[in-house]
Amino acid sequence: MDTIVRTVDYIKGKVVIIDQTLLPAEEKYVEIGDTAELAAAIRILKVRGAPALGVAAAHGILLELENEILAGQDDPHGYIFDHGDTAAAFDASGLDGAVITAKLLETADMLAATRPTAVNLFWAIERMRKAIKRSGNDISLLAANVSTEAFAIHDGELETDRRIGENGAALLSDGMVVLTHCNAGGLATAGYGTALAVIKTAHEQGNAISVFADETRPLLQGARLTAWEMTRAGIDVTVLCDNAAASLFAAGRIDAVVTGADRIVLNGDSANKIGTLGLAVLCEKYGVPMYIAAPWSTFDLTIENGSGIPIEERDPGEVKSFAGIKTAPDEAKAYNPAFDVTPAELLTAIITETCVIERPDVEKIRTAAREAGVLEPE
C-alpha cells in the first residue's frame, strides 16, 4: 500500500514526472531536459493539479539554470542540481550573471503562460522570481538561491499536504462514504494530495472510508488518477459517471464531498475542476457537507470574488472525440471550460494546512490568512 506518488521531482539535472496521460494503463516516468518540453507537458496535462503545477514550474526554472550553467562549462559533467543534495561544483568564469538572470525571468514568464486558472503556478513562480532577483546577478548566489527555493517549495508542499490531511481527517469518521471529483491527490500535488490527503489520513488513522470517484469528463482524471491512487493506497473506491452522483445523494449514500481547488479568492469563492459546482448544489439540496481542501498557495487574496477568476476554455476536441474516435458530429459546437466557480456560501468548510475555515467568508479568510502568515497583520 503506497500513499505517496512521485508526481514531479528534480533528479540529477532533469525534471522527472509521472506521465499522467498514460495512467492507469501505464506507470511511466519521463525525464524532461528543457523548459519548452516542460511547458508542453503542462499544457497537455502530463503533469496537472494546482499544487503540482507550482512545484513543476519551480523545478522548471531550476532546470533552465542547470542548462545555462552546463552550456558555459568547458568540460560539463553530468549535472549541477539534484533534489536533496547541495549543488555540484562548477566553473562560473565563462558565465554572465545578468544574461542568465534575464533567461531565468524569461523562463518564469513562459511557464506562467501555460495555464491560466491555478494560482499555485503563479505563487511558485513569484517565489522563484524573488529568489532570482535577490541573487543580484551573482552566479553562485543564483545557484544557491534558485535551487534552495525550488526544493523548499517542493518539500513545503509535501509537508503542507500532510497537514491538510490531518486537519481534514478530523472531519471524517469511521464508516463514512466520501465522494470526490477530479484528482486532488498526490498526482495533483507534491505527492500526497489535498482532498485525497484528507481521505488517506483518515484511512491511515484506522477509519474505514469508502470513496466514490466521479470519473470527471472530459479527461477522466477521477477514473484514471483518483481510482489509481485509491487502489494503490488500499482504499475502497467506486468510479461513477459524473451525472450519476445525484442519484447517490438522493439515496442518502454520500456522507461528505471533498474536492481540491485551483484558486480560492478573498470571499471564499473557489474555482475547481468543472463539475464541482454541481456537486456543491447537490450537497446543499441533500444536506451533505461540502469540503474543499487546499493549501494557502491556492488562495488568491487579490481577487474579491469568484467573478474575477479567469476560466480556461480548452479544446472542443476533448469533448467531441475520445482516443481519436469521433463522438459528436463535426457540425456541433462544444462548450469545454476546465473549471467552474463554487460560491463560498455553498461550502461547509475550506481545509488548509493551518486550519479549517468553517462557512468561509471574507472576514474569516482574512483572519485565518493573517494567522497563517500569508497576509500582513492589520
Add this chain to the structure above:
Amino acid sequence: MDTIVRTVDYIKGKVVIIDQTLLPAEEKYVEIGDTAELAAAIRILKVRGAPALGVAAAHGILLELENEILAGQDDPHGYIFDHGDTAAAFDASGLDGAVITAKLLETADMLAATRPTAVNLFWAIERMRKAIKRSGNDISLLAANVSTEAFAIHDGELETDRRIGENGAALLSDGMVVLTHCNAGGLATAGYGTALAVIKTAHEQGNAISVFADETRPLLQGARLTAWEMTRAGIDVTVLCDNAAASLFAAGRIDAVVTGADRIVLNGDSANKIGTLGLAVLCEKYGVPMYIAAPWSTFDLTIENGSGIPIEERDPGEVKSFAGIKTAPDEAKAYNPAFDVTPAELLTAIITETCVIERPDVEKIRTAAREAGVLEPE
C-alpha cells in the same frame, strides 16, 4: 434539413433499424430477420429510447408471426407483411393457430425481458398480447390483428410525437436556450421525438432555439445522437460534458430544460436517463423551468411513486473503458445505473400528447389520464 429519423420500421418482412451504436460516424440501417437478433440489438442499444423500444417490440412480435407463416409455406415467396400494405396472401393449411399463438406469446415474454425500466416496452407488448389473444388461434385473424396492431402502435407513436411537439413548443419562445439530456429525439421514438419534438416544432414554427446537449455518459447518446439529430434538422447545437451544465445555469445561460422519460408513475415521479435528477436540482436552485416530454405510453399508473420503479444497473465496463481502452484501474469498482428518478416536485410540467400537466401530482395526473382516456372514469 430533416426532422424525421427512420429509427425502426417494418419493411418487406424484416425489422429495419438504424444502428445507433455507429452514429454519428456512420448512418447504417440494419435488417433484422429474427427475434433473438432483435433482442440482442435492444440489449446493446442499437435501438433504444422508451417509445422506440415499444415500436421495436411490436414489430418484433410481427416478425415472429412472419417467420412462423413462412416456415409453413410449401413455396414461400419473399414476405407476408410490409408497413403500409395489407398482408400478402398465404396458405394457412399447414399452420397450427394454437402453436403459433403460443410462439407469439413466448416472443412477447422474451422481448419484455430485454430491458427493465422503460414502460413503453411493456405497454406495446401488452397491446400486442391482446391482439394475439383476441384472434382465438385463427391464423387469418392473427395475421390481420397482429399486423394492424403493430402498425397502429408505430403510426400512433409518430402522431403522438407531433402532438407532444405542438404542446411543448407553446412553452418555448424565440431566442430561448434549451438544455437537454440523453436523446429523447426521433431516434428514441417512432421518428420525431419527445423532448426534441418540442424543440423541432418550436424551430419549425420560426423560433430561433439554441440547444445545449449534455453528452450523457457513459454511452454519449447526447453527443452522438442528439447532436446528430439537431445538426440534421438545422438547429444550433453545442455539446458539453454532463458536469459542465451547472456552470451554464450559474451564468444564467439556460432558459429551460427539456428531457424525455422512461417511466412516469402516478404521482409524477419520473425515471429518465441517469443525470436527469441532477439537472432538475439545478433547475430548482437557479429558477429554470424543468420539463419532461413523454407520451401516455410512458406512464405507469400502477405504481404510486418513484421508489417502485426498477432501475437497470448496466455493465461496469461501460464506465471503466471506452472503445476498448481501459479508463480506470481493474481493482476499482463501478456504479452504473442507467436511470435515476426525478421527484415530481422538481418538475415544472410534464408535456404529453393530450395536454401539459403543470406542477404534476397524483390528482392532476389522474384527471389528465381520464381526459386522455388512458384511465377509466371514476
